[in-house]
Amino acid sequence: MSSSLTARERVRAELTREIADVARRQLAVDGASGLSLRAVAREMGMASSAIYRYFPSKDDLLTVLIIDGYNALGEAVENADAAVPHTDHAGRWMAVCHAVRDWALAHPHEYALLYGSPVPGYQAPQDTVPAAIRDTVVYGRIVSDAHRAGTLNPPGDHPPAPPSFREDAARLRELMPDVPDDVIVRGLITWTGLFGWISFELFGQFNNAILNRAAAFDHTMRCQARTLGLPA
Amino acid sequence: MSSSLTARERVRAELTREIADVARRQLAVDGASGLSLRAVAREMGMASSAIYRYFPSKDDLLTVLIIDGYNALGEAVENADAAVPHTDHAGRWMAVCHAVRDWALAHPHEYALLYGSPVPGYQAPQDTVPAAIRDTVVYGRIVSDAHRAGTLNPPGDHPPAPPSFREDAARLRELMPDVPDDVIVRGLITWTGLFGWISFELFGQFNNAILNRAAAFDHTMRCQARTLGLPA
DNA sequence: GTTCGTCAAGAGCAGTGCTCTCGTTTCTTT
């Protein structure tokens, strides 16, 4: 409980949070590499060296921003999924797609931090993983639910998967329980396709090519739902 | 002709090229934001201020590296496409997929520069466009060729495209001449899916999830070919 | 009440992009 914390511990936790908040605001404005510990310290009215009492390095600060970002995106996806009737699997898929895109458009620099090029010497610590897959967990549940409900009817036929793929498919099945290999492939295709689209849109690859992006995105993801086997 | 250049112009062109070459090597090692004009100058044995006679700013240096990168990738894609019989559209698609992935794996930092998060204050000049779409042009030609040859047989049915998408489809048809709207959507899905996959793989999103990536990639892209309507 | 750990602050180091000036070299014009 919080009363078990000493005054010193409480102010330390408070300051740690405040530094991260200021850093997040600067990140939103200037992007990841425009983030400066000294600027954060200035905005907080403290010496730059004092920041290092709370974050041993800039990478550590970035790590909490990354984790926070994954959690914010994951929460947005969870909420979007929960707002749709549980058995409306196609609706849930579309809700998730739009939630990811809306969040990315609202937080472009944070999205770039999560799904863009990794920052220079940065090596993602293992403790980012749980936060990083929150959205993927939601997605896997939708696919799994749809398959178990028997509403998945994928069009066409795929070539047989090579044996070497089956190991990875088994691993991915933890996210999409009970689902056959072919559907796992389709899940992988649509999931990477979602982020591929958003990255293209956010990173400028659609400049001078696709202008009405909301409409194109909605229609494309609707088609992806068909590829996955969801009803139109 | 080259003899019309003065000695000064020749050495200037030579030095400009050498600076870009050194910068490209540093980029390959340290990544985009690890690139330092002073380090380039040191490696060339010249004063750091002298670099600015050739590139007015770091962004300008990055711009030529970006253009060179797009051209290198585009050339790799063109070569891969040309190595496959012109009527083997599925083979050409697979060749292009593997060419992009192979190039990305061989030049991860350059790929990140092209398709990762844009560098902080960087605004892509218009003159990167021709180089940037070299690979896309090849891809569009494959789709167009396949459609005109009548070998495109997309599985399933897509929901009707909204009217607002038709303008963008018309624009994209410049890259895929004669192709109907539905195939343009499928082309868009598979193309963004290709880069979405490679970005996920390169930027660490497949860590602890997909291990046998070459096999998974090959199989996934083969399935994408089916989505596009190419024969298995 | 003393001691010990925590803290903020300041100075400082090595590095960055970029600018300005100052001689020197090279090209162009007369």
Place this chain on the structure above:
DNA sequence: AAAGAAACGAGAGCACTGCTCTTGACGAAC
């Protein structure tokens, strides 16, 4: 061929960065 103009390399310097080390003050535990 001589004079002027343009381009050039080098150096110093500015403002900035991440990060370290030391110093002195504060608060909590014994």
